[in-house]
Amino acid sequence: MAPTDPVDQDPLDEPLGTPDPPDPTRQSLWRPLRLLQASMDADIARIYSERLTEGPKSSFVMELLRLHADGPMTIAELAESVQRTHSALSQKVAAMRTAGWVETVVGDDARTRRVTLTDKARRVVDRLAAEWRATEAAIADLEAEIPYPLSRVVGDIEQALERKSFHDRIAEKLARDPAWG
Missing domain, CATH: 1.10.10.10 (Winged helix-like DNA-binding domain superfamily/Winged helix DNA-binding domain)
Known part of the structure; x- marks a missing residue:
């Protein structure tokens, strides 16, 4: 059964010969998290500017x-x-x-x-x-x-990374990518 959620799909599982998108940075699973944190940090900075001269x-x-x-x-x-x-x-x-x-x-x-x-x-x-x-x-x-708190997500990710490091996960993907060489 093929994954239906794009998060579950591994672009390296696509058949060889599938053209790469011109700019891989246009797709990011982590960018929304970085943008959310930046927005929340900006709100904290706004509190300081409003309350601390x-x-x-x-x-x-x-x-x-x-x-x-x-x-x-x-x-x-x-x-x-x-x-x-x-x-x-x-x-x-x-x-x-x-x-x-x-x-x-x-x-x-x-x-x-x-x-x-x-x-x-x-x-x-x-x-x-x-x-x-x-x-x-x-x-x-x-x-x-929210149904799944971020602190729980972080803990779950840390446990998964104890089983296999992020480095090793990336290295495995790169080993299968002909562009990496």
Whole structure:
């Protein structure tokens, strides 16, 4: 029985000789999820612009809250704490420092630097925590309205990827695609 849902179809299961679409990026199963998250992130940013005259970018909030809760950290410690790469966090810390949300100070030895909140950040951190709690509550409300919550989807995907990694799944498809060579 042939799959009837396009999500169930594997384009590599089509017979050889079927012409490829001119631009494969016009079909994406994940783009709607990225667009949904971007829309929700924009709404969070809108809350900040409406309520905080001098608020941080919403993408800074997790790190600011973590520094508030756990105190000064090296970039490596902060990166591990928020599950980001050292490189990504180094760039983010530089942007937060430029915007006046954090500063770096000499650590326990002269070779390390610790990231710490500025007074500007300390003045808004309680409001940032309130927004975080409100956002999580709003997400819980949304999940209660839908038949299959996103948090369950993520857990199910993680379990499936434990059985076979995304890398291995892509590599299998590429091995069957003559264009990959």
